[in-house]
Amino acid sequence: MNPSNPLVAEKRNTSCPLVFLINVDWYFLLHWRERALSARDNGWDVWVITCITDAKFRVEMESLGFNVVDVPISRHSINPLVELKVFRAVARALQSVNPAILHSVTIKPICYSLLINKVSRFPVVLSFPGLGILRSESKVSRCVWWFLRTLLGKKYVNTSVSATFENHDDRSFTQDKGLLFSHSEVVPGAGVNLQRYPLLDQKKEGVEVRVLFASRLLRSKGIAKLVNAVGQLVEEGYPIRLVVAGIADYSHSDGLQESELKIIRSKFYVDWLGQVDDMLPVFEDCDVVCLPTSYGEGIPRVLIEGAACGRPLVATDVPGCRDIINQGKNGFIVPVEDQHSLVDALKILVVDSKLRNDFGIAGRAYVESNFSDQVVVSQVLSLYQRIIMKSI
Template identity: 35%
Template sequence: MTRVVFVVNSSRFFLSHRLPVAQAATGEGYEVHVITPPGAEVDEVRRHGFVHHAVPMSRSGQNPLAEMVTFIRLWVLFWRLRPDLVHLVTIKPVLYGGIACRLSPVRSVVAAISGLGSVFRARSFAERLRRFVVSRLYRVSMGGARVAVIFQNESDRDLLVRVAGLPSRKANLIRGSGVNLSDYTVRPEPEGPVRAVFASRLLGEKGVRDFVDAARLLRERRVSVECLVVGEPDSGNPTTVRQHELEAWRAEGVVQCLGFRKDIAELFAGCHMVVLPSYYGEGLPKVLVEAAAAGRAVITTDHPGCRDAIIPGRTGLLVPLRQPDKLADAIQHLVECSEERRAMGAEGRKLAESEFSVDTIARQHLEIYRRLLSA
């Protein structure tokens, strides 16, 4: 039986972004193993019938000893499992796992670049040095003969082709992680005040502070809109919102902080627009795909990944990065232009049906698997 191993830096991320691909692989007769750090969601991974292996993996840690332990554990597992194909997801698995694959009997490798993070926005000397090192690591990790690299947007693809010397023949474009359209029944907009929702990890780079600033401006303008913040802080990211900030926002009352939610389809059905003013190194933000599936208009930034998730002017609006006043203008426009807002939502659903169906995304992944394994 053909053995496929997924390596992801979070079991939650595997379940939310790669589960349908793993299930499709199982349906094709592959034996699927999953490597993630230990965590609360590991039992759920096993309940889906996958063999799980726990490897400590810090998403943002830079302790050389801990990073070396992660690399060695992956290398040892690859020798023990001897997989036919390894599917690496997110930055550290791609870098460490790709090199470990080259030093072990792994036949084929899929490297999924779900955003490049902040490393390629180098400003200081230290950041430029880090970019140089990471570029060289990408070059080594993706240098094997039977490697396919999946990008979610053209900007990331073109950047790694340029700075990491990635051959164009290895680059594949698949737009995001997909969404189960049957989970998102399009409903009419709810009655009552217009609701704009920000739903993501609560990171500065995701634009949550810009959203709160825009909400303040809208209140000053007396625009009738309720602004909702959905998500939780991420202690592994230096730009995360701190607990005292959340408490201050709640006390101020300018936004409603709802915390982490799993019922995204129900949440979006109860709002009128979805807002993500991100300047993070996005691949293709799943929340924008989910917004399209729910038939809701989108406001996001003119930034790689974000702009790739919408058709500007048809399914949503683009705003400049880090400009809360322009963000407030866009929200106010969709509050006041209800017919345009509803038309954008309807077009968004059509976009989701044509481009973002999870069945389409899974099929594209399996085609890459078959091509590599038959080489």
């Protein structure tokens, strides 16, 4: 604990539960572990209410000092009976814990917590790590926006609901959709541990350039476009290879199926790594990080980590990617669905090792100033502290 922290000083001898409500265990460990650890070290009694997909993840969370509650959240279900069952489980868990703050992450937990907040009224923080499907015009998207406006529109202004977004575009987008919060702010991604992801040397000119794609294997993440772009450059004689470190998500409506992944794996210029737990050796082995996504991103973690390691970036002109890439300074932004521009950007980096190095150094400096875990953690803890001090 930090004895100089007003939260700790006020709450040292009383329980101050902070509950993370999040859809799945591995996502919490990948993106929220550092923030939860810092909260723990600053006097919070941290709880994680999530769907446990593997016993090892529960053991890991408990070994970090977190209290864990398993609830059967289904990320992609729209069955009302299933959702009612999950909602009841979440409500019972929250009633038992009685959180000082409930921090809900991603859209389903956000919807559950807003309903519960109507009765319980404990402070809620809603985190939108990208808007995903909410940027589409699908029937599901329209239904979710109606639900959110019903609970967060002008008629129902709630003074106990705060929100965080990973980029300014998403924050403005929700405001344009009519959502109102007692407080909202932009927190730049999950942050990156600068010691864990150091600045790495670039390879010398003339060596085969390895382009990394690391993401969930969704069609909208653009892997098919990248495979075609790299294939075109290989046919033209450029020394380039594609490295894929991806998590299959077969249950997602946009997820690539095994037959589609098999075709990608069969390409002679593709190195298939599958799911990777430790990304540092992958960044060491690669020269460029590319994410030609059309998905509703927050700020893609692979771009932050890649820039921290001194790797130039190539990504599409969508919210989130624009926040981490300074055009022509640490990477290239290309139009969505523009195969020609993607090929041209990769070609420039393949033939110019000095530019790759310059982009890498600039990207590292940009991450140090804006995306370190210290920056992110400090902002989140300040938000918690402001909320709890208001309620004392």
